Amino acid sequence: MLKTTMKIDDTVTILKLLGDKTRLTMMKIMDHYDCCVCELVEIFKVSQPAISQHLRKLRDLGLVKEERRGQWIFYSINKTHEYYPFIEQILQQLPSQADKLKALEEQGTRISCC
Amino acid sequence: MLKTTMKIDDTVTILKLLGDKTRLTMMKIMDHYDCCVCELVEIFKVSQPAISQHLRKLRDLGLVKEERRGQWIFYSINKTHEYYPFIEQILQQLPSQADKLKALEEQGTRISCC
DNA sequence: TAAGTATATAACTATTTGCTTATGAATGTA
DNA sequence: TACATTCATAAGCAAATAGTTATATACTTA
Helix, strand or coil: CEEEEEEHHHHHHHHHCCCCCCHHHHHHHHCCCEEEHHHHHHHHHCCHHHHHHHHHHHHHCCCCEHHHHHHHEEECCCCCCCCEEEHHHCCCCCCCCCCHHHHHHHHCCCCCCC | CCCCCCCHHHHHHHHHHCCCHHHHHHHHHHHCCEHHHHHHHHHHEEECCHHHHHHHHHHHHHCCCEEEEEEEEEECCCCCCCHHHHHHHCCCCCCCCHHHHHHHHHCCCCCCCC
């Protein structure tokens, strides 16, 4: 059990971000795999701007980091974030979302950029 | 570290409820003290219906339970809830809100009903 | 029983949120 | 250079949210 003391306001901000199915699932996925935007678009069946906007909120808080690789921008969880242990604790209790990535591979979409 | 596996949808619902400063603070307080509605109204400086509506959302999910004691209705955390360990894990990392109750006592408001 | 206190619910409102489409900027390639 | 692809941003919209005031319900007490 962690013993971090978290500020209430910070905690509220983080929980609000995680309290969205798309973002929570994205975080769970990105906890294990770097993802480019187009993969996430495929997975969640929403528009590309919708994904970008979710990523922006996560990035604005520093919860994820981006890294350009040529044409693509890959996102991953920022494990150096002050509250990463807190977030990790939550993500660890969620079921693996590896099936979603597997579905992409089978469908051939993931290969397109990774 | 807990190893519970939580459904994504359930987790989202809970995090959404906790992602509100009033509700998160209420939960932290109720984790240690039974509270009647009027106390919470005093603490949060919002209208009584606002508090009742927050409590209803928490109660609808079973996260808190109510108990009438005469004229008052006391709310407390439902420690038998399937996901209570998950919630407790979050609450434990928050700073104590005991000062808010102490302020009530000094102000004489808490005594009125407890 | 009548009046007072505590709480819940209903109705309304302003703000926030998550999505969409349209468009711009950055990179890769013919 | 021209064109295609990837991603970000802007603008607009519908739904959700958190608050308010008004009112109903339940209990206590004079």
